[in-house]
Amino acid sequence: MPAKLSAQHITMTFQRDGKSTRVLDDIGLEVGQGEFVCIVGPSGCGKSTLLSTMAGFLSPTSGAVKIDGDAVTGPDPRRIFVFQERGVFPWLTVEGNIDFGLFRLPRPERRRRVDHYIKMVGLEGFEKAYPAELSGGMKQRVEVARALAVNPDMLFLDEPFGALDSITRLTMRGELLRIWGAERNTIVFVTHDIDEAVQLGDRVAVMSDRPAKIQQIVDIDIPHPRDLSSPRYLELRNGIFKQLGLAHKV
Amino acid sequence: MNSTAEPKNWEKLFWPVLACALFLALWHYSVVWTATKVFPSPLAVERGMAELARKGLLWAYIGDSLRRVALGFGAATALGIPLGLTLGWYPAANQVVNPVLQMLRPISPIAWIPIAIILFGIGDITATFLIFLGAFFPIVVACVSGVSNVPSMFRRAGRNFGLTPPQLLARVVFPAALPQIIIGLRIALGIAWLVMVAAEMIAVDSGLGYLVIDARNSGKRYDLVVAAMLLIGVIGLALDICFRKLKDIPSVRWGFRHES
Amino acid sequence: MHLLPGPVEVAGGIADLVRHGLFLKYAVASLFRVTWGFLAAAVCAIPLGLTIGWFRRAEIAFNPLIQLFRPISPLAWIPIAILWFGVGDLAAVFLIFWACFFPLLLTAINAVQSVPAVFVNAGRNFGLSLTGLVYRVLYPAVIPQLITGLRITLGVAWLVVVAAEMIAVNSGLGFLIVDARNAGNRYDLVVAGMIIIGTIGLLLDMGMRSLEKVRSFRWSYSED
Numbered sequence: 034m035p036a037k038l039s040a041q042h043i044t045m046t047f048q049r050d051g052k053s054t055r056v057l058d059d060i061g062l063e064v065g066q067g068e069f070v071c072i073v074g075p076s077g078c079g080k081s082t083l084l085s086t087m088a089g090f091l092s093p094t095s096g097a098v099k100i101d102g103d104a105v106t107g108p109d110p111r112r113i114f115v116f117q118e119r120g121v122f123p124w125l126t127v128e129g130n131i132d133f134g135l136f137r138l139p140r141p142e143r144r145r146r147v148d149h150y151i152k153m154v155g156l157e158g159f160e161k162a163y164p165a166e167l168s169g170g171m172k173q174r175v176e177v178a179r180a181l182a183v184n185p186d187m188l189f190l191d192e193p194f195g196a197l198d199s200i201t202r203l204t205m206r207g208e209l210l211r212i213w214g215a216e217r218n219t220i221v222f223v224t225h226d227i228d229e230a231v232q233l234g235d236r237v238a239v240m241s242d243r244p245a246k247i248q249q250i251v252d253i254d255i256p257h258p259r260d261l262s263s264p265r266y267l268e269l270r271n272g273i274f275k276q277l278g279l280a281h282k283v
Numbered sequence: 284m285n286s287t288a289e290p291k292n293w294e295k296l297f298w299p300v301l302a303c304a305l306f307l308a309l310w311h312y313s314v315v316w317t318a319t320k321v322f323p324s325p326l327a328v329e330r331g332m333a334e335l336a337r338k339g340l341l342w343a344y345i346g347d348s349l350r351r352v353a354l355g356f357g358a359a360t361a362l363g364i365p366l367g368l369t370l371g372w373y374p375a376a377n378q379v380v381n382p383v384l385q386m387l388r389p390i391s392p393i394a395w396i397p398i399a400i401i402l403f404g405i406g407d408i409t410a411t412f413l414i415f416l417g418a419f420f421p422i423v424v425a426c427v428s429g430v431s432n433v434p435s436m437f438r439r440a441g442r443n444f445g446l447t448p449p450q451l452l453a454r455v456v457f458p459a460a461l462p463q464i465i466i467g468l469r470i471a472l473g474i475a476w477l478v479m480v481a482a483e484m485i486a487v488d489s490g491l492g493y494l495v496i497d498a499r500n501s502g503k504r505y506d507l508v509v510a511a512m513l514l515i516g517v518i519g520l521a522l523d524i525c526f527r528k529l530k531d532i533p534s535v536r537w538g539f540r541h542e543s
Numbered sequence: 544m545h546l547l548p549g550p551v552e553v554a555g556g557i558a559d560l561v562r563h564g565l566f567l568k569y570a571v572a573s574l575f576r577v578t579w580g581f582l583a584a585a586v587c588a589i590p591l592g593l594t595i596g597w598f599r600r601a602e603i604a605f606n607p608l609i610q611l612f613r614p615i616s617p618l619a620w621i622p623i624a625i626l627w628f629g630v631g632d633l634a635a636v637f638l639i640f641w642a643c644f645f646p647l648l649l650t651a652i653n654a655v656q657s658v659p660a661v662f663v664n665a666g667r668n669f670g671l672s673l674t675g676l677v678y679r680v681l682y683p684a685v686i687p688q689l690i691t692g693l694r695i696t697l698g699v700a701w702l703v704v705v706a707a708e709m710i711a712v713n714s715g716l717g718f719l720i721v722d723a724r725n726a727g728n729r730y731d732l733v734v735a736g737m738i739i740i741g742t743i744g745l746l747l748d749m750g751m752r753s754l755e756k757v758r759s760f761r762w763s764y765s766e767d
Contacts, residue, residue: 090439110445120436123537124458133454134444165537183444290600298604306608321626386741391702393709394717394740397724397733473614480616481706492619499622508622512615519614 035102036063037219038087038187042096045082056082057093058244064187069213069220071230074240075277080223081191083245087221088114088189100187110134112187113180117196121164121172121179127151128160130175134183150178153212170201174208181212187219194229206232210257227277231270232259239276249276323506328513331506340494345514347490348479351407352522355414356475360468363419367426371460372452377427384423392417392478396485410482410490417478418471425467429460462530462538469526476519491515548731553738556731565719570743572715573704576632580639581700588644589689592651593681602652609648617642617703621710635707635715642703643696650692654685687755694751701744716740 045057056079064070074080085091087098089105089112098105100112108114113134122130131150135143151157154174164172173193180188194202206229213220224230230237237251251273255265290298307325314324323331335341370377392413403409433456441455483492491511498507530539548556560566595601617638624641628634658681666680708717716736723732 088443090442108439108443108445110443112443114439114443116436116440119434120440122437122440122455122458124461124534126533137445163533163537290603294600295603298600299607302604302608391705391740391744393702393706394720394737396709397720397730398737401730476614477616477618481618484618484621484710492616495619495622499625505622505626512619512623513611515619516611516613516615520610523610523614 037066037068037101038062038064038221039099040083040087040096041099043083043086043093043098044095045079045086045091046094055244057086058246059096060245060247062238062247062250064219064221067217067219069222069233069235071222071224071234071237072240073224073227073230073237073273074245075242076225078240078242079245080225080240083240084114084189084191084221084223088112090114110183111185112189113183113185115176115180115188115190115193117173117191117193119196121175123164126161126163127156127167127175130164131178131182133179146182150182153181153215154178154208168201169197170205173197173205177209177212181216181218185218187221190220190222192224193222195224202229209233214257227270227273228261231266231273232261237273239273249273321503321505323509327506328509331504331510332514335507335510344490344494344511345518347487348483348492349518351410351483351490352414352472352475352479355411355479356418356472358411358415359418359422359471359475363422363471364426364464367423367464368430368452368457368460370423371427371430372456374431384420388420388424393481396482400486405486405488407487409486410479413482413486414475414478418475421471421474422464422467425464425470426460429463429467430456432463433459458534462535465526465529465535465538469523469529472522472526473519476515476522480515491518548734552731553734556729556735557739560719560732560735566739569714569716569719570739573708573717574743576635576639576707576715577697577700577704580636580704581643581697583636583640584643584647584696584700585693587640588647589651592648593655593685595648596652596655609645613645613649618706618710621707631712635704635712638707639700639703643700646696646699647692650689650696651685654688654692655681657688658684690751690755694748694755697747697751698744701740701747705740716743 040060040062043057043060044055046053046055060083062070062072072080072083082091086093087105089098089108105112122133125133128147128151131147132143135146138146147160151160154177156171156174156178159167159171164175167175176193194205197205210233222230222233231251231253234253237253238247239249239251240246241248251269253269255263255269259266311324311326314322332341335344370380395413395416396409399409399412403412437455437459438451441451446454479490480492480495483490484496487493488497491514494511495508495515498504498511530536557566560569595605620638620641621634624634624637628637662680662684663676666676671679704715705717705720708715709721712718713722716739720733720736723729723736
């Protein structure tokens, strides 16, 4: 089956004050239809840059990204980028936010989708609430619902749970997997948290430090729900730790 | 800030009332003790206001002042917001226009008075024009600032959902900038109110500012002078309070953190 | 619109003023009034504002009065000023004082109230007395905001001096504008006066901005 997303020879060089920094170095990655791929790497290695390039917000210095065979030239509602909960629009209610991308659809359809996705992310009762009244986890759900409402082919998530406390993070991971199980979008998920990557992804791409390359792509062959104390999980996880040269003891 | 406990509810009424009462008493008794013939006591001021009301001038003057402010401020808003949004949206345009704005801005509307009188003569138009000038620059500056402070994340999200640039401006940038625009409008209104007083003193023959000068010039009616001053204070305050209420509208409330 | 003078005429007007020695004389007169009124206001308003801002009850008590007086344009005080001080320098200085008083008062109140509670608590935690707290925590914390407030208020003072001089005295740049028009329709001098006013205002503002840049005051601008 042809890949949904195909990134070939992506190189990204930034110019700043006359100095040029090569952030991404000849990166290649393929993502299949309906796959959940995680990209993991140390802070500042360029994961977000890579994600932005794949979503069309940045143009690579060389190389190309193709989705469904077509070159990516700019942002598109078929591939929605989910930021941390700061991306939620504070002047709109929960309903208003989720409805945001649906302006081309007829009213009854918009209503149906908003109701469906509010239920899906578990925010019934909060339709008319404003983001300022919600917790971080709830705001994140609003953003996910907003992204899903336009039924995108692909979702790009850039450390979406980074600002949440660790307990909420665990809950949100479960929620995301549940939603993905139902909707089966293709997901590319960037995180610096190795555990998170191994818990969520079908495959994990491990990036090196700048200039970043993909060091390794790990197949996570454990079915969901994943037992976090199973030997296979720990083995895969430790493998990535070692790949990144990280110690096992604090 | 002080470590003593949060003041109780009754105190929130008690202290201001006490302060106002002391102030009035101080005023009244200084007039009495210095036996001044000219400076009015609080009672004299009140009687002066009643007299104006009887003559029908009170509401006429208040109406005139409000009308000029409404027109001048309204025009400044109608012209300033689109201009400010455009300048904020197109940094290139801003680079061209900004130096001109920066040069014109420090010139007080009051210094424009002679030019305004040359152009429009003595009368309503001059006063309204000056008020317009006073309000225009803060509004434009606030709009430009508001637009450039919209987090780029919001713009990205808007583009991601397929919004065209005009849609982006209307559905993302403008609502995101609105709190700052409202702050600018509130400041501009305060300035407009001040300029109104100055403009009316010099350029017209009705209104509260005019009353301040005229009451003195034609008969040393200081009771009317002070009455006019108090009216200026009260109405100006009322206008400001109206604007402060705007902050509570839910779709802008997010932009204002706790404010006293 | 041939009444409006062109740049050449205006330049000629400025040269005229310089030749008659009026340029310096008027500019100095205006600056003199601004300085005295501004300093007097700063000396009165800032300590008062810091105190009111610190004690919650004081703020509650005085707030209505402050809010009532604030919208009253300083120009509306002109008749009272003339009544109390007669036509002359003192009246103009009084008007400038009054125009600067409220903005500075409000700035000081605001500055004290925006000192993050964590700073005050840290100070108390380390056992500072009240005086210590004021000198070592509050004062450095409020200085940046005070300086910005001083800069903005100086701008206001400059505006007011022009207006006050138009009405209440017989020297200075504001007076120049009014007089040049009344005594002979010298619009070139009018515009010249406006340009000088604008320039001096700009220079004052730039001067204050450079004060903001002084290293020890800069901590609160690190966000930029």
